[in-house]
Amino acid sequence: MIGPRLDVPLDETALTALVAPSLVAAAVLGLLGGIVGVMVMRRDLAFAVHGISELSFAGGAAGLLLGVDAVVGSIGGSLLAAVVLGFVGVRARDRNSVVGVLMPTGLGIGILLLTFLPEGDAHGLELLAGELAGIGDPGLGVLAVVAVVVLVALALLWRPLAFASLDPEVARARGVPERALSVAFLLLLGLVTAVAVQLVGALLVLALLVTPAAAALRVASSTAVVIALAAVFGIVSAGGGVLVAVAGTLPVSPFVTMISFLIYVGCRAVEAARRRVP
Secondary structure (H helix, E strand, O other), X not given: OOOOOOOOOOOHHHHHHHHXXXXXXXXXXXXXXXHXXXXXXXXXXXXXXXXXXXXXXHHHHHHHHHOOOHHHHHHHXXXXXXXXXXXXXXXXXXXXXXXXXXXXXXXHHHHHHHOOOOOOOOHHHHHHHOOOOXXXXXXXXXXXXXXXXXXXXXXXXXXXXXXXXXXXXXXXXXXXXHHHHHHHHHHHHHHXXXXXXXXXXXXXXXXXXXXXXXXXXXXXXXXXXXXXXXXXXXXXXXXXXXXXXXXXXXXXXXXXXXXXXXXXXXXXXXXXXXXXXX
């Protein structure tokens, strides 16, 4: 899935071929990140996203070392982390302690595996910080499958997930399978994290999976409006980051992060202004 880099001159045709799939991927990832991020915030899983991304990085590094597509390894690492968190860390205290263990473990394993790659191979850095060409035409097929699976599953699980997030005790009393729902959502989160790592990197994946939703929750209370705003913020952050990154040689992730942060700051300002108005 790793495509050409931008540190070499590209003519207009080559640049268009490079940017077009990245823009499509950015739009899809922004949409997924915004929607999934709303449930991440409601279930207090922002810290868990970071733990999943670290094991996704380790899985991607293992894939590169074994000659397998990096995204396949990333998905494997993300799903492993999701299963561990789902079965071991249902309660917030347990979950946070498990994430605290997974983060350095995943990062350490990933860095260790990268040391065995040929000298000068920059793919390891791309897993950490993202790459504009991280998702090329072959990767769009995988991304499309992941997007369909995640969106359909969320449509089916959203109501019981929201109920269990609002009042877990009452949900259990009503027969809602809270543990199964937790594992199912974490698996979906793992899939989204794995594909997002290819664009924004394991270190900055929160910019797509947390910040847009956190911004939307500052300016809206209706679930439908929050989801719509989070999706728009995610698309603007990811797509805008890709377009800005075209002009330079830096990875796309810093620009995605900054745009997402500015949107969040703007939403905080709107929230503060509303509070001052009688």
